[in-house]
Amino acid sequence: MLSEISDDEFEQLVEQAIDAIPEAAFAMMDNVIFFIEDEYTPQPGEPENLEILGLYEGVALTERDSDWGFGALPDQITIFKNPTLRACETREEVVREIGITVMHEVAHHFGIDDEKLHDLGWA
Numbered sequence: 001m002l003s004e005i006s007d008d009e010f011e012q013l014v015e016q017a018i019d020a021i022p023e024a025a026f027a028m029m030d031n032v033i034f035f036i037e038d039e040y041t042p043q044p045g046e047p048e049n050l051e052i053l054g055l056y057e058g059v060a061l062t063e064r065d066s067d068w069g070f071g072a073l074p075d076q077i078t079i080f081k082n083p084t085l086r087a088c089e090t091r092e093e094v095v096r097e098i099g100i101t102v103m104h105e106v107a108h109h110f111g112i113d114d115e116k117l118h119d120l121g122w123a
Helices: 007-019 023-028 081-087 091-109 114-120
Strands: 032-037 054-057 075-080
Touching (some): 007 081, 007 091, 032 091, 081 091
Parallel strands (some): 032 075
Antiparallel strands (some): 054 075
16 A cells, blocks of 8 residues: 555645646536545445445435435545555556546446446546
């Protein structure tokens, strides 16, 4: 694991990846907040050693109807630091992987599923 990347630096890299979201896409995002966590905690039924780099939790824009809105909690995108560092061997790989992960999770906010993301090279 790349221990030379501090929490502050990792946060800066995530912020840079968020800043790299195309302006038109960013303007369409609605009610989304980003978090950074050290580890993903597998949910019941998931393998205990499951490693994911990011997670989107919320209601995709394509799934929202006229009843969605007022009082709705923000969608959450979480980037997991330690799995990202374990998946990478160099700082450059970390930067690249964070960028891919942020875009992958943002795509889920827009209703794009994993199969389509894989086809597009963002999985």
